Amino acid sequence: MQTIKLENVSKSFGDLKVLSNVNFSVESGEFVAIVGPSGCGKSTALRMIAGLEKPTTGKVMANEQIIDQPDPERTLIFQEHALFPWRTVGENVEFGLELANVAKEEREARIQAILIKVGLTDFKDYYPGQLSGGMRQRASIARALVMDPDVLLLDEPYGALDAITKLKMQNELMNLWLGSQKTMILITHDIDEAIYLADKIFVMSPRPGYIKDMIIVDLPRPRNRNGTEFIKIRERI
Ligand code: ADP
Ligand code: MG
Secondary structure (H helix, E strand, O other): OOEEEEEEEEEEEEOEEEEEEEEEEEEOOEEEEEEEEOOHHHHHHHHHHHHOOOEEEEEEOOOOOOOOOOOOEEEOOOOOOOOOOOHHHHHHHHHHHHOOOHHHHHHHHHHHHHHHHHOHHHHHHOHHHHHHHHHHHHHHHHHHOOOOOOEEEEEEEOOOOOOOHHHHHHHHHHHHHOOOOOEEEEOOOOOOOOOOOOOOOEEEOOHHHOOOOEEEEEEEOOOOOOOOOOOOOOOOO
């Protein structure tokens, strides 16, 4: 389990001040959404939590330890999903499992289970180029979920999906969260999505001089975390 904390974090790219004195913390098991206008530094903040970017000043920490490199327990799911075009869906999902030296038999079982969850069982042997944008997105979500990370960092993962697929994927994410102790940090520019899914919303706002500040909105909601479905979608057969 991981507690994520940003302490007086500032980040500049050359003369461009992107984040200024940002403070927030995410408790283990919380579902937090970060909203704010385009260019306000949301992806930059998430990339720092993923260990892909360092703050100019301040501390980005997981369990009070400075984050200075990527960790498979904190997986970033991108807006622009980057599947390997030369690998099939199954082989893409298998990638992290291979790196982690998971045995072949277990790899097969985990790939099968996750492809059922994202509705891509019939497309296991397809290449990314043969899939729709929404299917590619689901494949990249499957690739991240199959590793069973403690913390899921989601950078506008549903932007490119049609409304029905989006609802299904949101539901799947909620079910996953309800049935686990995973920490979720979701970036979205869709405030409705944030209110629908998160316990807490961090609102980042642009100010003159690129100084950003943050409003924290608490959404206390009782939720049954024993694996109960968030909403039920009845499939028409
Ligand atoms: P958001 O995700 O909220 O849309 P980003 O964090 O992607 O915003 O970007 C914030 C600002 O930082 C933007 O002006 C963007 O152009 C700039 N930026 C992001 N990454 C880099 C980088 N690696 N080099 C230079 N500028 C960057
Ligand atoms: Mg972004």
